[in-house]
Amino acid sequence: MAVKVIQGLQNGDEGKGRIVDDLCFKSDKPVVVRFQGGANAGHTIYDEKGNKSVVHLLPSGVLNPNAINVITRSTVIDPKQLVEEINQFNVQKGSLIISPYCPVVMPNHITEDKAKYQAKLGTTAKGIGPALRDFYARDGMNLNSWFDLYGHTEEATVLYGYIGEAEKFLQDHLSTMDVLLEGCQGHRLDVWGEEYPNVTSSCTTIGAVFYSTRLNHKQIDEVIGVAKIYETKVGSGPFEELDEDLSEKYRSVGKEYGATTGRPRKIGWLDLDLLKEAIQVNGVDTLIITKTDIPVQVGVLKIKTLEDFWEIKELWVNGIDPLLDLLKKIKEYTGVKNIGYTYGENRGCIAFL
Ligand code: IMP
Ligand code: MG
Numbered sequence: 001m002a003v004k005v006i007q008g009l010q011n012g013d014e015g016k017g018r019i020v021d022d023l024c025f026k027s028d029k030p031v032v033v034r035f036q037g038g039a040n041a042g043h044t045i046y047d048e049k050g051n052k053s054v055v056h057l058l059p060s061g062v063l064n065p066n067a068i069n070v071i072t073r074s075t076v077i078d079p080k081q082l083v084e085e086i087n088q089f090n091v092q093k094g095s096l097i098i099s100p101y102c103p104v105v106m107p108n109h110i111t112e113d114k115a116k117y118q119a120k121l122g123t124t125a126k127g128i129g130p131a132l133r134d135f136y137a138r139d140g141m142n143l144n145s146w147f148d149l150y151g152h153t154e155e156a157t158v159l160y161g162y163i164g165e166a167e168k169f170l171q172d173h174l175s176t177m178d179v180l181l182e183g184c185q186g187h188r189l190d191v192w193g194e195e196y197p198n199v200t201s202s203c204t205t206i207g208a209v210f211y212s213t214r215l216n217h218k219q220i221d222e223v224i225g226v227a228k229i230y231e232t233k234v235g236s237g238p239f240e241e242l243d244e245d246l247s248e249k250y251r252s253v254g255k256e257y258g259a260t261t262g263r264p265r266k267i268g269w270l271d272l273d274l275l276k277e278a279i280q281v282n283g284v285d286t287l288i289i290t291k292t293d294i295p296v297q298v299g300v301l302k303i304k305t306l307e308d309f310w311e312i313k314e315l316w317v318n319g320i321d322p323l324l325d326l327l328k329k330i331k332e333y334t335g336v337k338n339i340g341y342t343y344g345e346n347r348g349c350i351a352f353l
Contacts, residue, residue: 001029002221003179005209008186009278011233013258013265014226015290015342017043020060020182022350024067027178031068032061033170035212036202037184038076038105038131040124042259046347054259055089056126057082058096060182062089068177070166073101074202074212076128077143078110079155086158098159099166100144103135121198122235124260129201167214174219181209181220187278198237206282225284225336227275228291229301232265234258241266246300254294269304276334286338288350289330292323293343305333327353 004023008014020043024030039056046052047063057077061067062085069091071077077098086096109127118125134140141149143163150156170179183204188195190204202208210217230250233239241247247267250256256265279287295301301312303326310329314322323341331339331353340352 004222005181007183007282009225009227010186012186014228016226017060024061024064029177031177031179032059033070033181034059035072036208038128039078039081039126041184058085069096071098072166072212073099077102078105083155083158096162097164097166098162101142104141104146105131132201222285224286231268234263249298253297269302271304287336289341292341
């Protein structure tokens with residue numbers, strides 16, 4: 001049994017959801033934990049038949065009948081959205097535990113996000129920033145106080161059935177279940193990061209694990225960092241994009257449209273120095289590079305380093321072998337202990353060096 005953090009190392013949309021999904025199906029007794037962000041996240045998941053769906057607030061384990069799903073206290077809850085997802089996935093009582101200490105998004109937060117921050121910062125307009133501002137000012141609500149005011153509503157009646165001691169459940173099951181801590185957004189969207197104010201309004205580095213789940217750092221067995229073989233970004237802020245033709249190729253082959261907003265994602269080359277820094281800050285043990293099949297189909301790949309670019313000319317010549325060389329170089333450059341990669345959308349298309 002192990003506790004693993006799945007941490008995004010870029011701008012979100014690295015493919016964390018599919019890594020969680022893979023690990024979840026490999027375990028007999030998985031617990032999947034959402035501990036941060038809110039409905040601004042969008043994780044694409046697949047059922048046994050390969051049907052695709054997107055979850056925004058529910059943990060990515062909802063399609064796995066063996067999984068317990070847990071939402072711990074700093075996940076920002078929009079009650080209406082969460083109830084919609086609970087109904088959509090027909091989530092059974094006992095398979096989802098929600099902490100009563102989660103901050104709540106109210107309809108006025110969403111209205112304000114749309115009016116003031118959507119155009120200015122490229123937010124997802126889910127009300128996360130205004131809700132957290134009020135929460136930190138102690139003018140906001142957590143689910144407990146929300147139930148006091150709105151307990152009579154239909155949404156509250158549904159949600160109440162899933163409220164429980166989420167963080168205690170984790171402590172009590174560390175030796176009997178595999179705990180998968182599902183990060184949201186990514187390292188560079190951290191509110192404490194260098195790209196402020198073009199960031200989300202919460203902590204997106206490993207720090208969030210501890211204050212939200214109440215696990216301590218000694219209880220983490222492995223930090224899995226996830227990075228895509230090229231960069232993408234939705235929302236505002238500086239970002240070095242590829243030329244239009246190449247961006248369009250990557251966007252269409254890689255299906256690079258926001259899972260939450262449907263916006264086309266900007267495309268850039270993987271920045272190995274930023275990746276190296278993210279690995280250090282988050283204490284990554286295992287780096288997983290996702291979507292390695294996309295450049296093979298596009299036919300062009302470069303990797304950005306401090307000095308210049310690595311041009312990877314042979315990736316698509318012999319199939320997988322040149323890719324392995326590239327992954328070895330990335331491992332060496334970043335100093336990460338272990339490296340793996342995904343090479344297709346389907347569950348199981350994942351390998352380690
Ligand atoms: P907010 O989190 O909605 O306030 O948006 C702030 C910034 O974070 C915007 O650039 C969003 O596009 C970005 N963002 C928030 N959540 C995600 C995510 O899950 N994936 C990618 N970008 C995100
Ligand atoms: Mg996403």
